[in-house]
Amino acid sequence: MRTAFVQQLVEEASHNEKVFLLVADLGFNVVEPFAQKFPNRFLNVGIAEQNMAGIAAGLAKEGFIPFMYSIGNFPTLRCMEQIRYDICYHKLNVNIVAVGGGYAYGPLGASHHTTEEIGMLRTIPNICVCAPSDPVESRKITGMAVEDASPFYIRLGKNGEPVIHTADVRLQKGTPxxxxxxxxxxxxxxxxxxxxxxxxxxxxxxxxxxxxxxxxxxxxxxxxxxxxxxxxxxxxxxxxxxxxxxxxxxxxxxxxxxxxxxxxxxxxxxxxxxxxxxxxxxxxxxxxxxxxxxxxxxxxxxxxx
Amino acid sequence: MRNNIDYRGFARLVRIETLKMIYKAKASHIGGAFSMVDLLAVLYNGILVADAANPDNPQRDRLLLSKGHACTSLYATLALKGFFPIEELATYGQDNSRLMSHANHKVPGVELSTGSLGHALSIACGIAVAAKTKSERWKTYCLLSDGELDEGSNWESILFAAHHCLNNVVAIVDYNKIQAFGRTNEVINLESLCDKFLAFGWNPTEIDGHDYRQIEQAFLTKTSKPMVIIAHTTKGKGIDFMENSLLWHYRSPDQAQFEEALKQLS
CATH class of the missing domain: 3.40.50.920 (Rossmann fold)
Structure with a gap:
C-alpha cells in the first residue's frame, strides 16, 4: 500500500505543484521517487513530529498541500494536539499518512502497534479518517486527499498487500x-x-x-x-x-x-x-x-x- | 527612529484599551499582555507590512502570536490600526464574540488561533518554507512568551529553522521572566537564553523590550540566519502596582484598581 501511495503522490505532484511531502526521518527506500523528482517540495524535518505537523500547517496555510508521512503512532499520537488545533481547527489541507496501521509492525512491539489512533482522530472535527484495504483504495484516497480541502488521515498497512479490487472503484466518503x-x-x-x-x-x-x-x-x-x-x-x-x-x-x-x-x-x-x-x-x-x-x-x- | 513615529502614544492607547477589555471581562493575563505592548507598537507602526483594508493581502508580513493568552493587546492593536471597529473590543470575552480570550484567527488581522503554547514557531517555519519555495520576500514573525520555551516543540523548530537557514523568520521572546508559578529562573531556568539560541545557530539580539529605539533597530537588522529578538520586558509594564508581579498573571483589576491604572495610563 505504501508503494501505491507514493506512486500516486508522484502522479499528483506531477500535475499539481502545490503537493508537498514531509517526512520525520522515516520512509527510507519508500519516498525516494518523490524526493528525487520534486526536491523543492520534499523535506525531511528530522525526528520531530510535532514540528512536522506545525510545518505542515504553515505550508497549508500558504496554499500548499502537504502530506506528512511517518510510521505507526508517530505522525498522530505524538502530535495529536497539533493535529487537533493547528490543522483541524484551522481546516487546513494537511494530509497525515501513517504506515504500519494495526499490528503491521507486529514484532517491533507496542510502541509500533498503531491500535488507538482512529478512535482519537475520529473525535476531532473537520478531519476525514481513512484506512484503505488495498493498493487500489490507497491510490484513490491519496488522490482524494489532494483534491479535498479538508485534512485527511490515511492509515496504510505496510507493504505487499494484495490487490483486492480488480476493477476500478468509485470511492465516496463513508460509502462501503x-x-x-x-x-x-x-x-x-x-x-x-x-x-x-x-x-x-x-x-x-x-x-x-x-x-x-x-x-x-x-x-x-x-x-x-x-x-x-x-x-x-x-x-x-x-x-x-x-x-x-x-x-x-x-x-x-x-x-x-x-x-x-x-x-x-x-x-x-x-x-x-x-x-x-x-x-x-x-x-x-x-x-x-x-x-x-x-x-x-x-x-x-x-x-x- | 524612523519618521518620528509616535510609538509611545500608540502603546499608551493599546494599554488603555487592553485594560478596559480585561476589566470588563474580568479576565486574566494582563501582565503578559502589557509586557509585549511596546513590541507590538513598533511592529505595527514601523516594521510590518500589514494592510487593514485587506488583511489577507498575500504580500503582508505574517505575525503569529504564540503566546495566545496575551491576545488582548493584539486585539487592541489591530482595532486601533483599523482591522476592525474599535467598539468591538467591548465584546471581548462576552457570549458570541469572536474576541475570545485566546487569539482567534477569525478576527481580522489575527493569522493564527493560539492558546496552547509551543505551537506557533513550527507553523512560522512552515510559512517561511512556503515563502522561500515561492521566492517571496515577506517575513514571518513569531512572538513567544518566555515560559513557553519550556515546551520541547519550540526547540524542534529552533533546530529546523537554523538547519534550513530560515532568515525570513524572526522570533521575538517577550522575556518578562515570570510564568504561571513564579519566576522563570525558579520554575525552569532558561539562562543563558541568548547563548542557547546562538548555539542552535540563530542570530540572537538582546534588547530592552520597552525601548523603542532598540526595538526598531533590532527589527531592521539584516541577517543570514533566523533571528531571535530576546526582549527583556517587565510583566504588567505601565502600571506600577502590576509591574513585576506574579499576581497579575492571573488577577483582573477591581474598580479601584481599574481607575488607578487608567489614571496612570492617562
Missing part, C-alpha cells in the same frame, strides 16, 4: 465498497483486515457478503442505511481497540438512524476488535491478530438470533 456479494450476514472491514475477511469467507464457503469501508469518517448514513436494511447481521472487523473505533462508528450511525426513525429494525452487530489490551510479547501481525481475537470465526456465521 462491495468485495463479495452475499446474504443475511455482511462483514464490514476497515483496512487490511478486509483481505483476511474475504479470504475467510471464501475459504469456508460462507454465504456472507464482505465490504470494505475505507473512509470511516465522515460516515455516509444513506448507503449504510441500505446495508442495515439488507442484512440481518453485521460483523465489523478492525485492527484497532474496540473503544471508539470502526465498529463503534457503525453502531453510532445505526443508532442515529434508529433514533431518527429511518431504521425500524437494526441488525445484530458483532464487533471484532482488540479487547482493551496491550501486547507484551513479540509476534507477527498474523500471530497478534489471532492472539487478540481480531479474526473471524465460523461460529459468528452459524446462527442468527
Amino acid at each position: 465498497l462491495l468485495l463479495k456479494d452475499g446474504k443475511q450476514i455482511a462483514v464490514l472491514a476497515m483496512g487490511s483486515v478486509a483481505m483476511d475477511s474475504l479470504d475467510f469467507v471464501k475459504r469456508n464457503n460462507l454465504s456472507a457478503a464482505v465490504y470494505s469501508l475505507p473512509i470511516i469518517k465522515p460516515m455516509e448514513k444513506e448507503s449504510l442505511l441500505a446495508l442495515f436494511k439488507q442484512y440481518e447481521k453485521i460483523i465489523t472487523i478492525e485492527e484497532h481497540q474496540a473503544s471508539a473505533g470502526f465498529g463503534s462508528a457503525i453502531l453510532e450511525c445505526m443508532n442515529d438512524l434508529q433514533e431518527g426513525k429511518r431504521l425500524e429494525k437494526a441488525p445484530m452487530v458483532k464487533r471484532i476488535a482488540i479487547p482493551d489490551t496491550f501486547t507484551y510479547i513479540a509476534g507477527s501481525s498474523t500471530f497478534l491478530k489471532e492472539k487478540n481475537h481480531v479474526t473471524l470465526k465460523k461460529e459468528y456465521f452459524d446462527t442468527i438470533t
